[in-house]
Every structure is written in C-alpha cells, then in structure tokens.
Amino acid sequence: xxxxxxxxxxxxxxxxxxxxxxxxxxxxxxxxxxxxxxxxxxxxxxxxxxxxxxxxxxxxxxxxxxxxxxxxxxxxxxxxxxxxxxxxxxxxxxxxxxxxxxxxxxxxxxxxxxxxxxxxxxxxxxxxxxxxxxxxxxxxxxxxxxxxxxxxxxxxxxxxxxxxxxxxxxxxxxxxxxxxxxxxxxxxxxxxxxxxxxxxxxxxxxxxxxxxxxxxxxxxxxxxxxxxxxxxxxxxxxxxxxxxxxxxxxxxxxxxxxxxxxxxxxxxxxxxxxxxxxxxxxxxxxxxxxxxxxxxxxxxxxxxxxxxxxxxxxxxxxxxxxxxxxxxxxxxxxxxxxxxxxxxxxxxxxxxxxxxxxxxxxxxxxxxxxxxxxxxxxxxxxxxxxxxxxxxxxxxxxxxxxxxxxxxxxxxxxxxxxxxxxxxxxxxxxxxxxxxxxxxxxxxxxxxxxxxxxxxxxxxxxxxxxxxxxxxxxxxxxxxxxxxxxxxxxxxxxxxxxxxxxxxxxxxxxxxxxxxxxxxxxxxxxxxxxxxxxxxx
Numbered sequence: 001x002x003x004x005x006x007x008x009x010x011x012x013x014x015x016x017x018x019x020x021x022x023x024x025x026x027x028x029x030x031x032x033x034x035x036x037x038x039x040x041x042x043x044x045x046x047x048x049x050x051x052x053x054x055x056x057x058x059x060x061x062x063x064x065x066x067x068x069x070x071x072x073x074x075x076x077x078x079x080x081x082x083x084x085x086x087x088x089x090x091x092x093x094x095x096x097x098x099x100x101x102x103x104x105x106x107x108x109x110x111x112x113x114x115x116x117x118x119x120x121x122x123x124x125x126x127x128x129x130x131x132x133x134x135x136x137x138x139x140x141x142x143x144x145x146x147x148x149x150x151x152x153x154x155x156x157x158x159x160x161x162x163x164x165x166x167x168x169x170x171x172x173x174x175x176x177x178x179x180x181x182x183x184x185x186x187x188x189x190x191x192x193x194x195x196x197x198x199x200x201x202x203x204x205x206x207x208x209x210x211x212x213x214x215x216x217x218x219x220x221x222x223x224x225x226x227x228x229x230x231x232x233x234x235x236x237x238x239x240x241x242x243x244x245x246x247x248x249x250x251x252x253x254x255x256x257x258x259x260x261x262x263x264x265x266x267x268x269x270x271x272x273x274x275x276x277x278x279x280x281x282x283x284x285x286x287x288x289x290x291x292x293x294x295x296x297x298x299x300x301x302x303x304x305x306x307x308x309x310x311x312x313x314x315x316x317x318x319x320x321x322x323x324x325x326x327x328x329x330x331x332x333x334x335x336x337x338x339x340x341x342x343x344x345x346x347x348x349x350x351x352x353x354x355x356x357x358x359x360x361x362x363x364x365x366x367x368x369x370x371x372x373x374x375x376x377x378x379x380x381x382x383x384x385x386x387x388x389x390x391x392x393x394x395x396x397x398x399x400x401x402x403x404x405x406x407x408x409x410x411x412x413x414x415x416x417x418x419x420x421x422x423x424x425x426x427x428x429x430x431x432x433x434x435x436x437x438x439x440x441x442x443x444x445x446x447x448x449x450x451x452x453x454x455x456x457x458x459x460x461x462x463x464x465x466x467x468x469x470x471x472x473x474x475x476x477x478x479x480x481x482x483x484x485x486x487x488x489x490x491x492x493x494x495x496x497x498x499x500x501x502x503x504x505x506x507x508x509x510x511x512x513x514x515x516x517x518x519x520x521x522x523x524x525x526x527x528x529x530x531x532x533x534x535x536x537x
Contacts, residue, residue, distance in 0.1 A: 046072040047283050050086060051098040052169070053077050053218055054238070055269075057303050058291075065290050071283055079216055080104055080169035087113060087274075095273070095280045096287075100169040100236075102270040103176075103338040107345075114272035116284065120291050121305035124333060125174045125265045127160065128240040128255030129232040131325075135256075140326070145262045146181040150202055153209035160232035161212045163220045165351050166396040167535035169267065170217050172348065174234045177265025178206060179347055180336040185263050189339040191346050203355045210357045210463060212494065215535030219518060226516045229492055236267055237327070241304035244325050257326040263336040269305070348396060358402035359537050360462040362451035364444065365433070366470040366500075368411040372438040375471050375501055382530040383407075383433050387426040397534045399423025404462065406454055407433065410447035411440035412476055417450065443476035444468055448495055448511065449485045456489050464493045465537035467530075468511070469522070471501030479510055486514055496536060498522040498529045 047066070059075050066073040076093075078086055080100050087097065088109045097114060099105065105114055127149060134140050137152060152158045165171040180186070182202050183193050193199070211230060214220035221243055224233050235243070237257065244254040271291065273284045290296050297307040304320055306313070306329070316329040339347070365379060385391045387405070392398040399405060403423035409416045418432050448468055455464040494517035497508040501523065508519045522529030 044277075044279065045070065045283070046074060047095045047280055047287065048074045048076065048093065049096045049098055050076050050078065050083055050094040052080050052083065052100045052269075053216070054100060054236075055098050058299060061296070061299050062287060062290070066283075066287060069283075069286065073287070079167065081167060081172070084108060091274060092276055095276060096271065096284050097274060098269070098271045100267045100269060101173055102268050103173075103344065104169065105270065105272065107341050114274055116281070116288065117270055117272035118288060118292065119268040119309075120271050120288075121269045121297075121300045121307050122309075123236040123238045123267045123269070123305055124259060125170055125177060125234065125236050125267060126240070126260075127232055127234055127258040128243065129158065129160075129258060130253050131256040132253060133158075133231050134258070134326075139258060140256060143261050144258050146178060146260045147262070149258065149260065150182070150206055154205045156209075158232055159209050159211045159230075160234060161214070161220065161224060161230050162210060162234040163214045163217050164535045165356070166348055167215050168217055170220075170234070170236055170239075171213075173265045173267060175351060176338055176344065176347060177263060177336045179203065180265075180339070181260065181263035182206075185334075185336060187337070189337070189343055191343055194343065194347050194350060200350075200354060203351075207355055207357045208461070212463065213536060215532060223516060227492075237306075238304035241320060241322075241325070241327075244322070254325055259326070259328075259331070259333060261334060264333050265338075266333070266335050352396055352398060353400055356400065358400065358404070358462050360404040360406070360455060360458050360464050361399075361537050362406040362408060362454060362466045364408045364410065364447040364451055364466060364468040365436075366411070366442060366444065366472075367409050367415065367436050367438045368442045368470075368472060369439050370442075370472045370501060376436070376438050378526045379469065379500070380433055380436070382527045384430055385527060386530055386534060387430050387433075389424060389426070392534075395531060397531060399426070404458075405429065406451065408447045408450055409433075409436060410443050411438070413443050414447050414450050417454075441475050442470055442472050444470045444474045444507075445477035445479060445482045449477075449482055452485060452489055452491055452493060455493050456491065463537060466493060466495045466515075467498070467533055467537075468495060468508075469498040469500060470503050470508070471499075473502070473504045474507050479507065482511070483514055491515070494536070496520065496533050498526070498533060500526055 056077060063073050083097060083099055084104050084107055091113055137157060162174065163171040165175045179194060180189055183189060183199055186193060214223050217239060220235060221239055224230055224243060225246055240255055240257055247254050271288055273281055300307050301317065312332060313329045321327045321329050389398050401422050401424050404421050405423060406419040407429055408414060418429055420426055420429060448466060451466045458464055493515060495511050495515040496517045497511055497519045499505055499508060499519060499521055505519060512519050520529045520533050
C-alpha cells in the first residue's frame with residue numbers, strides 16, 4: 001500500500017513540475033513575441049507552404065522571421081510537378097505555394113486557385129560544360145546560340161546529363177526553352193509548330209547527347225559530382241554555382257556556363273497565396289514582403305539566385321556570380337516564352353513518344369519465398385502499372401515505341417529472362433509476370449550481373465538502366481563478384497534498387513555506391529517507389 005502511495009506521490013510531483021515548466025515557457029514566449037500562440041502551433045497563426053525543394057535553404061530564415069511575429073510557418077516539400085498534382089487534389093491543406101516556375105500554376109485544373117503571386121528570384125537554366133572542354137570547343141568569350149550547341153551534339157562533341165523532362169521542373173523548363181528557341185522564338189508557340197518535322201529532327205538530335213537522366217534536381221548535383229565521367233550538365237544557374245563551389249573546394253575543374261544569345265529559359269520562383277482562409281493573407285503578404293526586402297534578397301543571392309529585375313546588375317557578388325565560370329550579370333538575357341497549357345501538354349507528350357533518347361531498362365525482380373502472398377501481389381501490381389501503356393501515361397511514365405525492356409526474375413538463382421524491343425509490346429511480359437510464383441532464396445547479385453552483360457552488348461544509342469527489387473537479405477552469390485564484373489565491363493550503368501519487406505539496405509547501398517545510383521524506399525508503397533524510379537531512365 002505504501003508503495004502505491006509513493007508512486008502516486010512521485011507522479012504528482014512530476015505532474016506539478018511539467019505544469020510549472022509549461023507556465024514558464026508560456027511566459028517567456030509571451031515576453032519574446034507578444035503572444036504565446038506558437039506554443040500550441042495555433043492553426044490560425046500557422047502558414048502551411050507547399051514548396052519546391054530548392055527553397056529549403058530559406059526555411060530557417062523564414063521560420064525565424066515568422067517566429068518574431070508570433071507566427072508559425074510549416075514547409076511541405078515536393079517536386080514541382082508533384083506540386084501541381086497535389087494542388088489539383090489536396091489544395092485545402094495549404095495556405096501558400098512556392099514553386100520554381102510560374103508556368104506550372106497555369107497547368108492547375110483551377111487556374112484561379114492562387115492569388116497575390118510574385119516572382120521571388122530568377123535563375124536561368126543553362127548548360128554547364130567543363131571549362132577545358134568549353135575552351136576546346138571555342139565556347140568561351142564568344143556568342144553561342146542554341147544551334148551552336150545542337151551542332152556540337154550532332155557531331156558527338158558534347159554529351160551531357162540532365163534531370164527528367166517529364167518529372168522535374170528544370171528538365172521540362174530546359175526542354176521548353178530549347179523547343180521555343182529552335183522553333184525561331186515565335187510570339188506564340190502553337191501545336192502545329194511543335195509538330196514540324198525539321199524541329200522534331202533537331203530535338204531528337206539534341207536529346208541524343210543525353211548520357212543519363214535524374215528523376216530530381218538535387219540528385220542530379222550529387223550524380224554529377226560523384227563521377228568524373230560526365231563533361232556537361234543542364235541545370236539552373238544556382239545549381240551550377242553550387243556544383244562549381246564544391247568542384248573548386250575539391251580542387252577539381254569547374255564548369256563554364258553557356259547562355260545562348262537566341263534564348264534562355266528562366267525559373268522565376270513564384271510565391272502565391274491559396275485562399276482557403278482569408279485571415280492568413282496578411283501573414284502571407286508579410287512573409288512575401290520579407291523575401292522581397294533587402295534582407296531577404298541578400299539571403300537568396302547568397303544561394304546563387306538573381307534578385308534583380310528589368311535588366312542587368314553590375315554590382316553582383318563576383319564570388320558567387322563568378323565571371324571565370326562564364327557568368328556575366330551585366331549582359332541582358334534573351335528570355336524564351338513559355339507556351340499555353342495545351343501546348344505544354346502536347347510538347348511533353350511529344351517528348352515521351354518521339355524525342356526522348358530511347359532507353360533499355362532491365363528489371364531484376366525478386367520472387368524468393370519471402371515474397372509469397374502479399375509481396376508477390378504488390379510487385380505484380382506495380383509491374384502491371386509500369387508496363388501498361390495507358391496506366392503509365394497518366395503520369396507520363398509510359399515506355400515509347402523505341403524503348404527496350406528486359407525482365408529478369410530470380411530467387412535462388414536467375415530464373416527467367418524475358419524482353420521486348422518495343423515499349424508498345426509489353427503484354428507478354430505482363431502475362432509472364434502474373435504467372436510467377438515465389439520460392440527459394442535471394443540471388444540479386446547474379447540477376448544484376450546478368451543484366452549488366454545484356455546491357456554491355458547494347459548500342460550507345462540507348463540510355464541503359466537496371467532497376468532491382470528485393471524484399472530480403474541477399475543470401476546467394478557475393479557483392480565482390482558483382483563488383484568485379486561491373487569494373488571488368490567498365491560499366492557506367494546505374495543500378496537503382498527498391499527496398500521492400502525486410503530488404504537489407506546496407507547491401508543495396510553498396511550496389512548504389514558502386515554504380516553512382518540510389519536506393520528507393522518501397523516498404524510502405526511499392527507502386528509509388530516504382531513510379532519514382534521510373535523517372536530516372
């Protein structure tokens with residue numbers, strides 16, 4: 001009985017201490033901010049911002065500014081094209097959107113969803129070419145047009161990496177910029193213009209120079225920095241500045257930025273209000289004003305973003321906008337115009353069906369015993385989606401007529417190898433997958449090696465990718481055998497992995513590091529993981 005009384009007494013003491021601490025915290029919050037609403041994250045004083053990842057560098061500055069006003073800011077980050085989808089389906093969750101390019105707001109189902117829209121900064125989307133390569137190609141201190149770049153690619157003098165046209169803002173922005181420039185920079189770009197045979201030929205040639213594609217902008221930077229094999233990259237100016245800072249810090253050759261005189265695509269970093277609660281508009285406008293203030297502009301500029309408008313700036317920080325890297329803020333940029341929503345959609349479809357460099361993707365699928373039941377069903381459903389033209393088209397992830405697909409199934413060893421030479425002809429693959437059964441152990445290393453041998457025989461006219469999926473520990477074969485095979489083939493094929501069930505992330509990270517790739521988490525949503533990795537090829 002005494003023991004119970006002592007426990008109750010101790011509990012009461014702890015409760016009193018907690019109440020005391022809360023009261024003290026509330027008093028200090030009140031004194032510091034003139035309010036204590038932040039303590040409980042009062043929804044009326046909270047602004048939920050749906051934001052592009054590239055704005056993350058400003059999160060601390062904005063949250064601190066809001067805190068001084070007794071307000072709270074929540075950032076929810078997504079890719080720009082994901083933002084469009086999220087606003088079309090779940091706009092009621094958000095009070096503001098901060099997106100890399102205003103053109104995506106015009107693609108919303110409800111074009112009146114946002115208001116008080118303003119550009120916070122701008123960043124041109126351009127080629128960054130290793131400086132010695134740029135010098136060799138006579139691209140330094142000279143007038144360069146998009147046709148100049150196109151001719152170099154046609155003559156196989158430049159290869160480059162970029163982010164996905166259909167899954168990222170920067171990839172789409174670059175593509176639409178090239179499209180407009182090579183079409184002659186018309187006042188209004190029409191569907192008839194983009195279906196011009198000569199223009200299609202030029203764009204096919206342009207994308208023939210792609211060595212590798214990234215499904216997001218941040219990974220593009222890592223992918224480029226982790227390899228010495230790539231000589232050029234298409235990215236925003238701010239991203240290229242960040243890449244160059246890291247290259248110089250590592251005592252490596254920096255990139256030289258190319259700004260075509262006949263047209264450059266621009267990201268305009270638009271911040272807009274979503275009127276789900278009109279009482280929050282004042283809070284939104286305060287934060288927007290801060291971003292456009294001298295203090296806010298200084299922070300943005302430090303990230304390599306241009307915060308001046310209407311011309312040139314001869315007082316920019318040369319440590320950031322370094323002229324040795326080809327950056328000249330005293331020159332006017334000839335900005336390309338973006339077309340209408342209808343034309344953008346048509347252009348993206350044209351890219352997938354005709355312009356994109358064809359790909360050869362090898363899927364290595366785990367049908368070991370642990371996949372039996374729910375795991376097998378989820379894997380089959382994911383592959384049915386990816387390989388079904390109509391289903392995948394909804395997310396612009398469909399394979400094109402010219403794509404090649406190989407499916408390797410494995411358990412204790414490699415079981416089956418099926419392939420098609422056309423992304424339009426996948427029904428047999430789907431049928432075969434749906435007839436699979438699970439048994440045995442896990443020989444992913446052997447399946448990946450089989451995929452590498454197949455892709456080693458493939459023409460360089462294709463981008464080559466392996467997508468591996470497993471739900472457990474790899475317990476057949478060895479990593480060292482895979483590593484030796486990869487190096488003996490002098491391969492640069494990325495091997496992306498998707499985790500599922502109790503998959504060993506350590507083993508998959510080893511494979512990713514070997515091939516300069518990454519691992520995707522499919523443990524909670526396997527289909528979502530397959531959709532995401534599909535954007536990397």
